[in-house]
Amino acid sequence: MSTTTEAQTTGIDRMADPNWWRQASVYQIYPRSFADSNGDGLGDIQGITAKVPYLKTLGIDAVWLSPFYPSALADGGYDVDDYRNVDPKLGTLADFDEMAEALHRAGIKLIADIVPNHSSDRHEWFKEALASPKGSPARDRYIFRDGLGENGELPPSDWDSVFGGPAWERITEPDGTPGQWYMHIFAKEQPDFNWDNQEVRDDFLKTLRFWSDRGVDGFRIDVAHALTKNLEGTLPTKADLEAKALGTDGFVDGSHPYWDRDEVHEIYVEWRKVFNEYTPPRTAVAEAWVHADRRARYASPEGLGQAFNFDLLQADFDASQFRKIITKNLVEAAASGASSTWVFSNHDVVRHATRYGLPATEVAVEGEIMAGQAGKKWLLAGGRKEDVDVELGLRRARAASLLMFALPGSAYLYQGEELGLQEVGSEIPDSERQDPAFFRNKGVDIGRDGCRVPLPWTADGTSFGFGDGGSHLPQPAWFSRYAVQEQDGAEGSTLELYRTALRLRTDLQSGEELEWIPNSNPEVLHFARPNGWQSVTNFGTEPVDLPEGTVVVSSSGLQDGKLPGATTAWLFG
Numbered sequence: 001m002s003t004t005t006e007a008q009t010t011g012i013d014r015m016a017d018p019n020w021w022r023q024a025s026v027y028q029i030y031p032r033s034f035a036d037s038n039g040d041g042l043g044d045i046q047g048i049t050a051k052v053p054y055l056k057t058l059g060i061d062a063v064w065l066s067p068f069y070p071s072a073l074a075d076g077g078y079d080v081d082d083y084r085n086v087d088p089k090l091g092t093l094a095d096f097d098e099m100a101e102a103l104h105r106a107g108i109k110l111i112a113d114i115v116p117n118h119s120s121d122r123h124e125w126f127k128e129a130l131a132s133p134k135g136s137p138a139r140d141r142y143i144f145r146d147g148l149g150e151n152g153e154l155p156p157s158d159w160d161s162v163f164g165g166p167a168w169e170r171i172t173e174p175d176g177t178p179g180q181w182y183m184h185i186f187a188k189e190q191p192d193f194n195w196d197n198q199e200v201r202d203d204f205l206k207t208l209r210f211w212s213d214r215g216v217d218g219f220r221i222d223v224a225h226a227l228t229k230n231l232e233g234t235l236p237t238k239a240d241l242e243a244k245a246l247g248t249d250g251f252v253d254g255s256h257p258y259w260d261r262d263e264v265h266e267i268y269v270e271w272r273k274v275f276n277e278y279t280p281p282r283t284a285v286a287e288a289w290v291h292a293d294r295r296a297r298y299a300s301p302e303g304l305g306q307a308f309n310f311d312l313l314q315a316d317f318d319a320s321q322f323r324k325i326i327t328k329n330l331v332e333a334a335a336s337g338a339s340s341t342w343v344f345s346n347h348d349v350v351r352h353a354t355r356y357g358l359p360a361t362e363v364a365v366e367g368e369i370m371a372g373q374a375g376k377k378w379l380l381a382g383g384r385k386e387d388v389d390v391e392l393g394l395r396r397a398r399a400a401s402l403l404m405f406a407l408p409g410s411a412y413l414y415q416g417e418e419l420g421l422q423e424v425g426s427e428i429p430d431s432e433r434q435d436p437a438f439f440r441n442k443g444v445d446i447g448r449d450g451c452r453v454p455l456p457w458t459a460d461g462t463s464f465g466f467g468d469g470g471s472h473l474p475q476p477a478w479f480s481r482y483a484v485q486e487q488d489g490a491e492g493s494t495l496e497l498y499r500t501a502l503r504l505r506t507d508l509q510s511g512e513e514l515e516w517i518p519n520s521n522p523e524v525l526h527f528a529r530p531n532g533w534q535s536v537t538n539f540g541t542e543p544v545d546l547p548e549g550t551v552v553v554s555s556s557g558l559q560d561g562k563l564p565g566a567t568t569a570w571l572f573g
């Protein structure tokens with residue numbers, strides 16, 4: 001198991017430390033919903049630059065930017081028109097450089113989101129493919145197949161896309177006749193690349209160098225487990241695939257035609273060589289929804305180096321589930337040479353302050369939508385607001401986050417969670433929804449817009465200080481009480497809790513080991529780090545005695561010197 005990083009013990013400049021990522025706090029920014037500098041209702045790059053002082057006082061180590069590339073926003077920017085540019089709606093490359101510089105001056109690293117499985121249908125290569133004949137080199141960059149049926153009128157397989165509806169779309173050939181079909185695991189505006197094509201491989205290496213040269217410190221790899229495919233011969237049916245999925249975790253033998261095939265790692269070995277051309281080496285974290293036993297491959301030092309685990313995110317607020325997940329992931333991370341990752345919220349899931357306030361069964365029932373991605377129950381659906389116990393949800397979320405910040409490994413935060421922000425549910429009218437998951441699943445799922453509503457910076461005023469204009473997704477009136485302005489300097493606010501915890505986390509960070517300290521109460525989790533830093537969480541409802549030591553921070557107030565329910569405290573000594 002790796003030990004304390006040099007920089008943590010000796011104070012070497014963290015920016016130059018090749019291990020900076022191992023125990024970093026990474027803050028995800030969804031650029032179009034963070035801060036709007038020009039009042040057009042859409043967050044932008046200059047908006048982020050203006051908030052660097054806020055990010056600095058938050059105490060994070062790195063920012064991960066969700067896609068900021070030119071895009072028609074068919075999938076919130078995960079439909080990329082041009083990988084080496086900035087969306088003109090968000091700014092320019094010069095704005096990007098200025099932002100990177102401002103972040104670096106503040107001691108904050110920058111991680112860019114790379115979307116290699118698919119481009120958008122407006123990418124110049126896809127337009128060329130549509131204009132070129134069947135069998136042409138331009139078509140070979142994507143996945144085109146003849147249809148089944150007498151006149152090719154049926155899709156090459158009956159597979160569903162992740163967002164619902166078929167995974168194949170028929171095109172009109174340049175001569176105006178109905179033609180071939182192309183594959184899209186996600187929306188039809190997101191055609192899948194053919195990763196057997198050398199030009200595709202070379203172009204992504206170029207993209208990685210382009211951003212690394214501009215000062216990007218690392219990359220988050222979107223659906224890292226989908227790139228390579230085996231579509232030879234007769235394709236299996238949906239039913240064949242479902243029958244082979246072991247439990248709910250997808251294929252464990254790498255034989256699925258498009259998820260988690262072994263060959264995908266050859267790509268990441270090439271990428272690693274590029275990352276290592278830089279000093280310090282560029283880092284990467286895989287978004288890979290794969291069987292837990294296969295996750296370590298994505299985190300190998302010869303590959304991407306780190307992989308998300310979404311296990312805590314999918315767990316109930318439950319001591320034994322948390323303990324099992326933490327133990328397992330630390331062992332796995334140590335075995336692969338990576339450090340573990342922890343995450344409760346991101347741009348794809350219901351915010352954890354809301355999730356933890358939903359009746360447990362409801363979450364499971366609503367979470368069907370990503371089932372195709374890794375056979376997982378997924379939490380894309382916004383909870384109906386009226387079912388949420390807001391107070392309990394927030395209390396548990398604060399306890400869970402404080403526990404996470406004490407764990408060895410990288411903590412990934414999602415913008416707004418430091419405000420205890422709740423998911424926006426049915427307040428978003430159907431007419432204003434944007435998520436393709438909503439449109440492709442009408443009536444079944446309300447999609448992911450509820451966690452993507454622009455942040456409230458001020459308690460009142462136009463779009464709660466998001467910008468001088470409106471907000472591209474409507475902000476409900478109750479956003480006011482979560483505003484940064486309301487919480488800044490306010491004792492007990494979630495923002496101040498995050499600031500305190502993140503500052504302490506940086507100061508206290510030590511080796512990557514964790515020791516469980518036995519507790520007679522099964523609803524209590526207590527652990528210590530090698531330097532005596534301890535975290536204790538009461539998952540129950542009744543107050544419990546605290547262990548010996550000085551409490552340095554707690555997620556809710558203590559009760560007569562005891563640790564109340566749904567509360568975490570850190571102790572020292």
Ligand code: GLC
Nearest residue numbers: 075078115186222223347348
């Ligand atoms: C990832 C992203 C999600 C996106 C999908 C397709 O799962 O996190 O937001 O819709 O990939 O790119």
